[in-house]
Amino acid sequence: MIRRLLRLGLGAGLPNRGLRTRRGGFTLDWDATVFDFKKKIESIVPGKQWEMLYDTSHLPPERSDVVIIGGGILGLSVAYWLKKLESRRGAIRVLVVEQDHTFFFSQYSRASSTGPSVGGIWQQFSMPENVQLSRFSIDFLRNINCWCLEKGVPASLESSSFSLHTGAPGCGRCPSCGTSVQPLRLSLVSFRKGCRHLGKQCENAKEGAKVCLMSPEQLQNKFPWINVEGVALASYGLEDEGWFDAWSLLQGLRRKVQSMGVFFCQGEVTRFITSSNQMETPTGEQVVLRRINTIHVKMDKSLEYQPVECAVVINAAGAWSGKIAELAGIGKGLPGTLQGTKLPVEPRKRYVHLWHCPQGPGLETPLVADIGGVYFRREGLGNNYLGGCSPTEEEEPDPTNLEVDHDFFQNKVWPHLVQRVPSFKTLEVQSAWAGYYDYNTFDQNGVVGPHPLVVNMYFATGFSGRGLQHAPGIGRAVAEVMLEGDFKTIDMSPFLFNRFHLGEKLEEYSIL
Numbered sequence: 247m248i249r250r251l252l253r254l255g256l257g258a259g260l261p262n263r264g265l266r267t268r269r270g271g272f273t274l275d276w277d278a279t280v281f282d283f284k285k286k287i288e289s290i291v292p293g294k295q296w297e298m299l300y301d302t303s304h305l306p307p308e309r310s311d312v313v314i315i316g317g318g319i320l321g322l323s324v325a326y327w328l329k330k331l332e333s334r335r336g337a338i339r340v341l342v343v344e345q346d347h348t349f350f351f352s353q354y355s356r357a358s359s360t361g362p363s364v365g366g367i368w369q370q371f372s373m374p375e376n377v378q379l380s381r382f383s384i385d386f387l388r389n390i391n392c393w394c395l396e397k398g399v400p401a402s403l404e405s406s407s408f409s410l411h412t413g414a415p416g417c418g419r420c421p422s423c424g425t426s427v428q429p430l431r432l433s434l435v436s437f438r439k440g441c442r443h444l445g446k447q448c449e450n451a452k453e454g455a456k457v458c459l460m461s462p463e464q465l466q467n468k469f470p471w472i473n474v475e476g477v478a479l480a481s482y483g484l485e486d487e488g489w490f491d492a493w494s495l496l497q498g499l500r501r502k503v504q505s506m507g508v509f510f511c512q513g514e515v516t517r518f519i520t521s522s523n524q525m526e527t528p529t530g531e532q533v534v535l536r537r538i539n540t541i542h543v544k545m546d547k548s549l550e551y552q553p554v555e556c557a558v559v560i561n562a563a564g565a566w567s568g569k570i571a572e573l574a575g576i577g578k579g580l581p582g583t584l585q586g587t588k589l590p591v592e593p594r595k596r597y598v599h600l601w602h603c604p605q606g607p608g609l610e611t612p613l614v615a616d617i618g619g620v621y622f623r624r625e626g627l628g629n630n631y632l633g634g635c636s637p638t639e640e641e642e643p644d645p646t647n648l649e650v651d652h653d654f655f656q657n658k659v660w661p662h663l664v665q666r667v668p669s670f671k672t673l674e675v676q677s678a679w680a681g682y683y684d685y686n687t688f689d690q691n692g693v694v695g696p697h698p699l700v701v702n703m704y705f706a707t708g709f710s711g712r713g714l715q716h717a718p719g720i721g722r723a724v725a726e727v728m729l730e731g732d733f734k735t736i737d738m739s740p741f742l743f744n745r746f747h748l749g750e751k752l753e754e755y756s757i758l
Contacts, residue, residue: 305552306511306543310341312728313541314560315515315570317344319492320706320713321562322499323721329506331725341509341554343543345566363681364598364623364632365492366613367715369455370481372755373691376712377453378736382719384486390498456484471607473666476617489613489623492714516551517542518559518574520700533585536575536700558728559703565593565645565682567707574700584698587747591693591708593645594685598634599655603673606631620662630676635659636711648680683711689751694720694741695727704728705743 312328314321325340332338367387369380460482462474504510519540526532538559544551563570571577571589579585606629613623622633635658637643643651655675663670686693686708693705706724709716723738733739740752 304512304545306341306343306513306554307339307509308553309339309555310509311339311556312341312558312560313554313556314340314342314562316560316562316564316567316707317342317500317510318562318564318713319496319499319717320564320709320720321560322496322503323717324560324562324706324724325503325508325721326499326506327722327725328728329503329508331722331729336507339509340503340507341511341556342503343511343513343515343541345512345514345546363492363714364613364621364634365489365714366621366623367490368483368487368613368756369453370457370483370487370756371455373740373752374453375736375738375740376716376754376756377455379716379719381454381486382722382736383715383717386718387490387495390495456486458482458484469607469610471667471669472614473668475665487613511543513543513545513552515541515570515573516544519553520575527584531583533583533699537702538574538700557702560706560724561589561703562706564684564707564713565591567591567684567705571697571703574703576697576700576703584744584747587743589693589705589708589743590688590746591684591686594683594710595643595645595648595680596634596636596683596711597643597650597654597678597680598632599659599675599678600625600630600632601670601673601675602628602630603670604629605669605672607667607669614666616662616666618662620659620666622663631673633659633663635662643680645682650678650680652678684708684713685710688746689753691752691754692716692720692741693743694723694738695733695743697743 314325321342321344325342328338328340367380367383369377369384371377371380458481460468460480462477462480465477465480466472466474500510518538519542520536520538522534522536524532524534538556540553540555541559542551542553559574561567561570561574568589568591571591577586577588579587607624609624609627611624611631613621615621618635620633620635622631624630625632634655637654637658641654641658643654652675655678660670660673663673684707690710692709692713693707695704697703697705704724704727706720707713709720713720719736720738722735723733726732726734727738745752
């Protein structure tokens with residue numbers, strides 16, 4: 247109501263000290279102007295009784311340079327880097343819209359992929375860009391108080407990382423580091439298929455990743471509690487891998503971007519208002535270029551919506567980013583055309599289990615990812631462990647709810663755990679929860695940068711479970727390409743949307 251009155255000129259004559267901006271709306275300095283404002287209204291609406299003005303503090307601002315859809319770790323990272331890289335303080339007005347009202351208060355929010363995560367980070371990737379993203383994140387986490395967060399935010403890195411793989415005998419040793427080197431830190435263990443994949447990871451030492459290969463004998467000497475049956479080779483991270491407190495990072499980053507002037511709004515984006523023009527591509531294809539001018543944000547538990555004019559929209563809606571893209575008209579064209587190419591991201595439900603095992607591996611236990619996809623790591627100091635397993639396509643659980651199927655652990659996870667770590671035979675499950683992957687059905691790799699036809703929508707989504715560990719670098723990449731027109735710190739051009747239309751899949755072998 248206040249805004250409507252101001253647009254009609256009813257705010258004219260009010261002293262400037264009477265209005266102040268409050269995160270997306272105007273609120274009154276009652277001591278200074280309530281009497282004048284009341285008289286102004288009553289002079290235009292004669293005979294009406296004075297009523298308390300409608301509170302607009304929950305509404306988003308009417309205009310924002312950038313609207314980020316999704317308040318998770320990727321959305322917050324983009325917001326942070328936009329403000330960090332802006333030419334002068336306050337130059338860019340940023341609004342973050344998050345639908346789930348529990349998201350900022352509950353670690354186990356329905357919308358969040360961050361809170362329920364085990365917080366792993368590693369450099370054992372086959373794509374150089376993923377190694378570079380991990381190294382950027384590691385530097386960010388190690389220097390987090392210098393970069394952005396307030397003191398006392400416990401988002402520190404706990405170092406533990408290691409990888410195991412199966413493959414043919416005689417794959418050889420790491421030529422750069424050998425296999426007898428004692429690690430500077432205990433790092434993550436993961437089991438993968440194919441020594442060729444391991445060799446590719448080892449080649450990424452040129453990107454700064456300190457990884458070497460171990461034989462089954464060397465592996466068992468280092469970790470006697472591991473049963474090496476079926477293991478042909480192990481990829482061992484020597485340093486800068488492990489896990490961190492994902493929830494603390496999310497909350498600390500949110501507080502920081504708020505202090506930098508970022509606005510937040512709880513609501514659902516329900517509509518995009520666009521302008522368009524037609525053009526012909528070099529191949530002769532007729533395409534329609536669209537630009538988003540306004541979004542509609544439906545307020546929680548209300549029929550009310552607020553239009554927000556904007557220059558740029560960032561789609562960081564996680565598991566629901568495909569739905570947001572469709573709402574913007576992406577993929578609504580003839581199959582096989584750029585116009586008809588959808589954003590192939592959908593929600594996939596994943597379980598995390600917490601168990602206790604007094605006879606389990608000790609404090610040297612790294613984060614282990616086994617041949618069949620089972621992974622685990624220790625949690626704290628009391629013989630507790632976190633872990634789980636990604637299901638096969640045929641076993642994918644219903645993503646419309648976050649209920650936990652406890653039989654999945656008993657039938658699919660526990661047998662593999664006991665086979666690899668026999669002492670887990672006596673484990674007792676303490677609790678379990680579920681969260682969402684923003685799963686890219688095309689190649690399980692992320693989408694970064696602008697859409698070729700909806701020219702002011704940018705993506706930061708589809709990382710299929712790796713968005714948390716790579717969020718600092720992804721956020722910077724999106725901010726760079728938006729502000730400077732190109733990727734500067736890490737070349738993320740392989741992750742552009744165009745690859746879906748061209749059918750060019752990215753090959754990353756180290757996907758949990």
